[in-house]
Amino acid sequence: MSNNPIILHHYPQSPVSEKVRVVLGLKALSWKSVQIPRLPPKPNLMPLTGGYRLTPVMQIGADIYCDTKCIIAELERRFPDPTLFAGAAGAMTWGLGQWTDGPLFQDVVCVCLVEMSPDMPPEFLADRGPLYFGPDFSLADIKAKYHECLANVRSQFGWLDETLKGRDYLLGDAPGLADALAYYLVWFLRDRMAEGDQFLHQFRHLEDWEQRIKAIGHGQQADMSDLDALDIARNASPQTPEQGDSGDPQGLNIGDRVTIEPVSGGPQVKGILHFLSANEIAVTYENQQVGQICIHFPRLGYRVGQGSGD
Numbered sequence: 078m079s080n081n082p083i084i085l086h087h088y089p090q091s092p093v094s095e096k097v098r099v100v101l102g103l104k105a106l107s108w109k110s111v112q113i114p115r116l117p118p119k120p121n122l123m124p125l126t127g128g129y130r131l132t133p134v135m136q137i138g139a140d141i142y143c144d145t146k147c148i149i150a151e152l153e154r155r156f157p158d159p160t161l162f163a164g165a166a167g168a169m170t171w172g173l174g175q176w177t178d179g180p181l182f183q184d185v186v187c188v189c190l191v192e193m194s195p196d197m198p199p200e201f202l203a204d205r206g207p208l209y210f211g212p213d214f215s216l217a218d219i220k221a222k223y224h225e226c227l228a229n230v231r232s233q234f235g236w237l238d239e240t241l242k243g244r245d246y247l248l249g250d251a252p253g254l255a256d257a258l259a260y261y262l263v264w265f266l267r268d269r270m271a272e273g274d275q276f277l278h279q280f281r282h283l284e285d286w287e288q289r290i291k292a293i294g295h296g297q298q299a300d301m302s303d304l305d306a307l308d309i310a311r312n313a314s315p316q317t318p319e320q321g322d323s324g325d326p327q328g329l330n331i332g333d334r335v336t337i338e339p340v341s342g343g344p345q346v347k348g349i350l351h352f353l354s355a356n357e358i359a360v361t362y363e364n365q366q367v368g369q370i371c372i373h374f375p376r377l378g379y380r381v382g383q384g385s386g387d
């Protein structure tokens with residue numbers, strides 16, 4: 078395995094990145110932090126991601142991991158000890174993310190966006206509104222849903238609170254993926270909601286747990302410039318072996334030209350299929366600035382098309 082560092086491309090305010098920062102802390106890892114812009118264009122990130130624009134992105138040499146599902150799975154593969162799957166739920170813990178990153182995230186983001194809206198630059202709202210609520214987004218519509226969403230958050234944070242009665246972490250005695258999946262939403266709400274402290278104070282066990290997760294920290298981080306990260310990619314070669322999947326439901330084959338895009342919308346990434354499994358797809362991609370790299374995505378939540386997409 079290469080000696081290239083773990084590089085996280087992110088920005089401090091990003092809640093979804095907080096999920097990964099907590100995982101880096103749980104595994105006590107050393108990593109480099111590259112701060113990226115909160116809004117496109119992201120000119121020193123795009124050569125690495127082939128156009129994928131969401132935050133965070135992890136880089137190890139010339140291998141690039143997009144989306145927290147893919148990033149966390151790769152961290153668990155490379156650094157299995159301590160495991161993120163200590164509880165009896167095992168791999169089903171990923172399913173928890175389908176709730177926390179899905180309907181729960183939607184309720185929390187509605188509350189946070191409304192809370193942030195008075196001070197939000199118009200270009201930020203114009204980007205994030207449609208990103209999270211679709212092309213027909215209107216601030217008036219989500220303002221009208223604010224109290225309903227807050228009531229939804231109260232029910233669901235209440236489930237977490239009740240679960241944490243009498244145990245230190247969501248799935249038992251050891252912290253793991255389930256905690257990271259839930260914690261970043263509590264962190265997001267506390268930071269963005271004007272009366273977040275007051276709202277969260279009703280969840281006594283949740284607040285105690287929040288302090289325990291916070292105390293774990295983010296591992297050892299050191300800043301790195303985006304240009305240094307590009308240099309690392311240029312001087313490295315992808316380390317991912319070629320791997321096909323004879324059981325692939327879409328009949329994809331190594332060497333196919335494919336397009337990959339988030340189901341939630343966003344630019345298509347085009348590349349040559351290099352690695353395929355039930356949970357992951359990776360393509361090779363050539364770029365003048367960084368040479369050949371390998372870009373990895375989760376299968377779940379991403380649409381894969383055959384052909385160059387032109």
Ligand SMILES: N[C@@H](CCC(=O)N[C@@H](CS)C(=O)NCC(=O)O)C(=O)O
Pocket residue numbers: 091092093094115116117130131132133143144145146208
């Ligand atoms: N499914 C993605 C969601 C990522 C996401 O929505 N991230 C937010 C930041 S918290 C984002 O990309 N916002 C737009 C941006 O940073 O340009 C993941 O798990 O990584």
